[in-house]
Structure formats: structure tokens, C-alpha cells
Amino acid sequence: MTADAPAAAAAEAPAAAAAAASAASAASAASEAPAGDPATAPGQRRVGLAALLPYLRAHRGTIAVVGALSLAGAAASLAQPLLTRAVLDGMSAARPVAGLVAVLVALVLGAAALGGLRDYLLQRTAEGVVLGTRRRLAGHLLRLPIAEYDRRRTGDLLSRVGSDTTLLRAVVTSGLFEVVTGAVMVLGAAGAMVLLDPVLFGVTLLGVAAGVGFAVAFAHRMRDLARTAQERIGEMTSAVERAISAVRTIRAARAERREADTIGASAGQAYAAGLRVARVQAFVGPVSTVTIQGAFLLVLGVGGARVAADVITVGDLVAFVMLLFFLVLPLGQAVHAYAQLQTGLGALQRIEEVLAVPVEGAADRPAPVRHTTAPTWPSTAGGAPAAVEFDRVDFHYPGGPPVLREVSFTVPAGTRTALVGPSGAGKSTLLALVERFYDVTGGTLRLGGVDVRDLPRDALRARLGYVEQSAPVLAGTLRENLLISAPDATDGRLRAVLDEVNLGHLAERAPEGLAVQVGEGGVLLSGGERQRLAIARALLAGPPVLLLDEPTSNLDARNEAALRRAIDAVAVRRTLLIVAHRLSTVVDADQIVVLDGGRVAATGTHDELTVTSPLYRELATHQLLVT
Structure with a gap:
């Protein structure tokens, strides 16, 4: 992997956070449970990351392979700045560098291949999680007590099988593994930067920590905001389902405009919920961008001065900037992943709320003898069975x-x-x-x-x-x-x-x-x-x-x-x-x-x-x- 322009790298983290916020609003499509539904009860227990484990258990073999590929890819990426430094220092000293260049090219290609394989396995795992969840949820829905259908809206149940399960895909692909591999990249890059120049690393840490800390603080709000957006969009979905299922009655009553206004009102509420997410996005993005770009400029300024003072070499500075890129990019991905996790956990909570409803027969009273054969017909008072x-x-x-x-x-x-x-x-x-x-x-x-x-x-x-x-x-x-x-x-x-x-x-x-x-x-x-x-x-x-x-x-x-x-x-x-x-x-x-x-x-x-x-x-x- 080669380093891009410092400014572009600096923009990566806040841009990822902004994209996550936007996706949380645009991709959310679940529905609001009716009044009295335990899904909306005050004080409802919030699910955590542990609730994801049952969904991932069936894919633990693939997940282990993905984890190994991620670590290998991270190691290959982190080695590139150090090899680049060796190539530049070798060229400055007029030493042969062909072997180092070949190794560097091999590392770039190897990291790309590992990344492609990892992404495919990760996408396949995510699709498997969604498929398994949909099957489990659909089977559960069909066994719910009839009383549950009496008090829930059809659109609410449909959206939990459709759009809520879809959000789990992003949790797997852009959530858990980006957090884990991002942590490996950050720790590796930070360690190498300390070895290259502790002073420059201290300068970097001040700027990056401020920007990322600010972004994470606001990304935490995404879960509640995204859940609200899901509910508002789901309410609109239920209104559409209600109108379409009775379209002949609506046409006969010439009520198309009134029903369209009802749907429009629901759409307006979804729009308002999306705007709340957009406001957080608009606030987080620019501040994070300014903070992290400031850190890049500070590194270039301080690093240039230290090169001029012969404290570090040009190769050291280039390697440090590349490592800074490997530090900032995973941090941006981690912020994005954190927002995806919050959105996905909001959807998972809605799924878990339905799965927590006991199925028909779960509360049946135990009987001393379970009748598995056909009942006999006893006689009535008149003699007939x-x-x-x-x-x-x-x-x-x-x-x-x-x-x-x-x-x-x-x-x-x-x-x-x-x-x-x-x-x-x-x-x-x-x-x-x-x-x-x-x-x-x-x-x-x-x-x-x-x-x-x-x-x-x-x-x-x-x-x-x-x-x-x-x-x-x-x-x-x-x-x-x-x-x-x-x-x-x-x-x-x-x-x-x-x-x-x-x-x-x-x-x-x-x-x-x-x-x-x-x-x-x-x-x-x-x-x-x-x-x-x-x-x-x-x-x-x-x-x-x-x-x-x-x-x-x-x-x-x-x-x-x-x-x-x-x-x-x-x-x-x-x-x-x-x-x-x-x-x-x-x-x-x-x-x-x-x-x-x-x-x-x-x-x-x-x-x-x-x-x-x-x-x-x-x-x-x-x-x-x-x-």
C-alpha cells in the first residue's frame, strides 16, 4: 500500500464517521410498534455486543479465518512504511535497493490479495448471518400467539424480518472487524511511530486524540437517533401497507388523497428523524476534519524542521507520514464501525424483542400423560359419542x-x-x-x-x-x-x-x-x-x-x-x-x-x-x- 496525500488521509476518519451517520438514517427501514408494545416500553433493556454472539456462533470457523487474514493484512500494511524508509535511505546512501523494492511490491500485492479474500469471506458471513436471522425470525413470527397479531401492526412485523435484519449485515462487515483490525493497525502504527520519533508521535497524539474523541462522543448518539429513524420509516411502511391492502375500499370511497396525506405525514416524521441524524453528522464531520488535518500539518511542520536540523532523515519523515496515514485511516474506520454497531444494535434490539415473545404453546400447562394418539369419542347422555x-x-x-x-x-x-x-x-x-x-x-x-x-x-x-x-x-x-x-x-x-x-x-x-x-x-x-x-x-x-x-x-x-x-x-x-x-x-x-x-x-x-x-x-x- 502506498501513502496518499496527507490532507486526503486526514479527511478519511471524519468522512467515514459522516458516512456512517448518513447510512444510519438512509438505510434504516423498520417500523414502530403500536402503543403498548413492549418494544417501546420505557426502560426497555438495551442489548449489547454479547447479544451478537449467538448470531455469529454458526460462522465461528470462517470468522477465525477472517481474523487471521485481517492480522496478516495489517502486518503487511504496517511493514510498507518501514520498507519505504529503507528504500529511501538506501537510495540516499547509493546502496542497491532492487531487492527491497521487490519485497515492497510483493507486500503491496499480498496485502491487496489478503484484503480481497477477507472481504469476500466477511461478506459471505454477513449474508449468512442475515439469512439465519431471517429464517429464525420468520419461523418465530409464524408461531407467535394469535393475541400478538391482534395487537401488532403487520408492517411492524414485516419490517423486522426485512430491513432490521439487513442492518445486521453492516454490523458484521463494517462493524466488529473494522474495530478489531483497526485496533491492530492503530497499535502497530503507534508503536512504529514512537520508535521513529517520540516527539513527532506526541505532536500527532494531541491532534488525533482530540478529533477522534470528539467524533466518538457524538457517534454514541447514533444508536438512539438511528432507532428513532427506523421507527419513523417503519410507521410510514405500515401506513403504506394499510392503504395497499384496502386499495379497493379506498378507491371506492374516493379517499386516495386522505390516505396519501396520512402516508405523507408519516414520511414527514421520517424526514425529521433523518434531519436529526444529519445535524449530528454535519457537526461532527467538519470539526473532526479540522482537528485531524491540523495534526497532519503540524507533523509536516515539526517534522520538516527536525529534518532540517538533521535530527531525523527524509526517509524517517516519509515513513512517519505513511504510518500516520495507517493510524488515521483505521481510526476513521473505527468511528464508522462504531456508528454501524450502534445502528445495528438498535435493529438487533428490535429483533430480540420479537424473539423474546414466547411462542404459542410455550406456556402450556404440563400434563401427567401427553396425548399423542387420537382422542376417543365418549358417549353423551343420549348415548351418542x-x-x-x-x-x-x-x-x-x-x-x-x-x-x-x-x-x-x-x-x-x-x-x-x-x-x-x-x-x-x-x-x-x-x-x-x-x-x-x-x-x-x-x-x-x-x-x-x-x-x-x-x-x-x-x-x-x-x-x-x-x-x-x-x-x-x-x-x-x-x-x-x-x-x-x-x-x-x-x-x-x-x-x-x-x-x-x-x-x-x-x-x-x-x-x-x-x-x-x-x-x-x-x-x-x-x-x-x-x-x-x-x-x-x-x-x-x-x-x-x-x-x-x-x-x-x-x-x-x-x-x-x-x-x-x-x-x-x-x-x-x-x-x-x-x-x-x-x-x-x-x-x-x-x-x-x-x-x-x-x-x-x-x-x-x-x-x-x-x-x-x-x-x-x-x-x-x-x-x-x-x-
Whole structure:
């Protein structure tokens, strides 16, 4: 390596610090957690460098190689000023220097080769850290309790997987190793400078220490500033995600300008956060530049005087200036690395906050015997086997009012039970409790005679097929949507289950067959087709109990009739628990449970309830099912 102009070298450290500050603002793209999120709770524990160790452990072999290459490269670089001094002194004394020049060239080339290999391994390690973190975080997010999704914004969770993990790359490539190798370079250069001329080194130390100390003091603020910038940009990301996910509603309501103004306000907050970082950058950079350039000029002045006084040689001064370059450049890189570390640790804290949330099932109560086989169906009082039993079940959401109170009823195996009642009566909540999306807060819920809290969740859900009210369809192909519940199903099985719910035409009307695209959210399908596709998806796993939440919501009469036929077909040899607003779809149910205000108001068949339940008769009258 050869020395550049002293002024350029002097500018390197503050410029690096300035670049770090700018990058902390521009590259940050995470999101703000909603109010009450522990991620923003006052006094939240700040993570330190020790929190990085688990992320680096899998790459410790490569990291050791990178460390060795860094030390070898530093040694090769530090030897160059001393060889340059020997060449200059040899030329002054008319001694042959060809051998020294060859060694110097070899050192330059060797240092460059070592640096290139080190940088590649370091980049590969950084990408590996990001990949591993994203996999770990994505897997954790998909296992969080449903209550966490209820209170967090989607944009916040997405940004932690995307932009927050990206910031870890800079921690590895520009953070840890630049600090370590920079320390080696600084110590080596400082030692050589002391040997060359202690007086000049003292002059250098005064100027450099002042400039770097000032820069480090302000770089420490980058962590909080960068975190704030991440949160503001993330808030904007969440606003964009919210608007795009409801773009049809926004267009229909002619609310584009209002939503754009909301996003613009979030963008303005991100802009303000970026300006705060820029102000620190603008203040640190010039002061550090003046301080360190002053040190260079002082070294040149004092060094020139000492050469003139024959205290040191020209070769000594040139070597000293080159060593000063090797001292200042790593210091600048260290300041840059320190800022990157602060930014990365801010992102890491957001990642760790999500990973610290216990996954679903982590707090499950221990059971004396874990049920890994299928539950048996005990007999009900009437002699029929019981599939699902609600025994004095209470439930409330955390911090909320009671949703269910003393709910008791039994779903006999192989029968069809309908849940009806006014909106907000707790019907959909009952299905969520069966699936253990939430746990009961009182009473007992049993599947096949076993408390669902004593069943492993996988074993429980293997017995259940669940179709949500919104019947979500994932972007992709028809085949991909069906394989979610049964990844090993053959095309023949997929076509059979489509025929079972009267959807065989979806694979027949397009040349792509099962590979036909269904669009984002199933937009290329009708509402009835989305509902029946969701049922087909649930049926593929062959569950004995099927939970249907409002399967006929928002369907016209023709699609409702088609869905009723599909339900009749799949009801054979299965237990159905159906939430329904349209009583026409459940009038022939074996049992109808009427809910009101979170309580069971009545139980019976359609004909019985029209006589015994005023609420059911009112609902049936409004839907013209009775007169």
C-alpha cells in the first residue's frame, strides 16, 4: 500500500464517521410498534455486543479465518512504511535497493490479495448471518400467539424480518472487524511511530486524540437517533401497507388523497428523524476534519524542521507520514464501525424483542400423560359419542370484558351443530377456542373427552379442519393453496377434493389446470369459490371435525345453494360445528345453539327453537323462515 496525500488521509476518519451517520438514517427501514408494545416500553433493556454472539456462533470457523487474514493484512500494511524508509535511505546512501523494492511490491500485492479474500469471506458471513436471522425470525413470527397479531401492526412485523435484519449485515462487515483490525493497525502504527520519533508521535497524539474523541462522543448518539429513524420509516411502511391492502375500499370511497396525506405525514416524521441524524453528522464531520488535518500539518511542520536540523532523515519523515496515514485511516474506520454497531444494535434490539415473545404453546400447562394418539369419542347422555364439549366455559381477551360466560353444550360425533345469534354473541370465539388460538379463562373445553389444554397443539389441530369467515386465499396457484394443509397430496387427490366441493371446473376451465393462478387474496375467484376452496383445503387433511365460520357470508343465493350442497357432501362421516348468520343454511342441522351476550340462550332443532326461543324466532322471522 502506498501513502496518499496527507490532507486526503486526514479527511478519511471524519468522512467515514459522516458516512456512517448518513447510512444510519438512509438505510434504516423498520417500523414502530403500536402503543403498548413492549418494544417501546420505557426502560426497555438495551442489548449489547454479547447479544451478537449467538448470531455469529454458526460462522465461528470462517470468522477465525477472517481474523487471521485481517492480522496478516495489517502486518503487511504496517511493514510498507518501514520498507519505504529503507528504500529511501538506501537510495540516499547509493546502496542497491532492487531487492527491497521487490519485497515492497510483493507486500503491496499480498496485502491487496489478503484484503480481497477477507472481504469476500466477511461478506459471505454477513449474508449468512442475515439469512439465519431471517429464517429464525420468520419461523418465530409464524408461531407467535394469535393475541400478538391482534395487537401488532403487520408492517411492524414485516419490517423486522426485512430491513432490521439487513442492518445486521453492516454490523458484521463494517462493524466488529473494522474495530478489531483497526485496533491492530492503530497499535502497530503507534508503536512504529514512537520508535521513529517520540516527539513527532506526541505532536500527532494531541491532534488525533482530540478529533477522534470528539467524533466518538457524538457517534454514541447514533444508536438512539438511528432507532428513532427506523421507527419513523417503519410507521410510514405500515401506513403504506394499510392503504395497499384496502386499495379497493379506498378507491371506492374516493379517499386516495386522505390516505396519501396520512402516508405523507408519516414520511414527514421520517424526514425529521433523518434531519436529526444529519445535524449530528454535519457537526461532527467538519470539526473532526479540522482537528485531524491540523495534526497532519503540524507533523509536516515539526517534522520538516527536525529534518532540517538533521535530527531525523527524509526517509524517517516519509515513513512517519505513511504510518500516520495507517493510524488515521483505521481510526476513521473505527468511528464508522462504531456508528454501524450502534445502528445495528438498535435493529438487533428490535429483533430480540420479537424473539423474546414466547411462542404459542410455550406456556402450556404440563400434563401427567401427553396425548399423542387420537382422542376417543365418549358417549353423551343420549348415548351418542361426544366430539366437542363446552363445560361452563368462560373467556375474555387480555384486559377486556367477558366475551363468553358459563357456556355449556355438547357436539355429538358425526352430527351437525350450528351456532347462531346476534353479532358479537361470541360465536366465532367458540371456534377459536376449539382451535386453541386462545385458551379458555374458565371452565373446560374437551375434544373427544380430553381437555384441549392437555393435547399437543399439532395433535389437536390434526383432528380439526378450520375455515375462517374471510376464507383467505393465498396468492399463487390453485395447487399451492390446496397443498397448504396436505403437502404430499397427489394431483388426483386434489382434483377429487375439488369435485367434492363442486369446484372441479376451476382446474378444467384453464389450460394450466391446477397450476392456474388465483390472484392476490383470491381476487380471480368469486366469493363462493373462495369459500369452497377454503373448505377443500381443510378437507384435504381428512379431519374428523370441521369448523366452519360463516361459510355463506356475502354469497348470493346461487352460490349459497352451491355451498350448501358442498357442506352436505362433506358432512358425511364428519362432525360439523358451523357459525351461521343465514339460518337457511342450518335449518336442517341436528342441533342449533343460540348464543346471546356470550351465554347459551337456547338449544334445539329449528322446529323446536321457533317455539321455545323468542330470540331464535325473531331471527328466523327477519329472514322470512317463519311467519
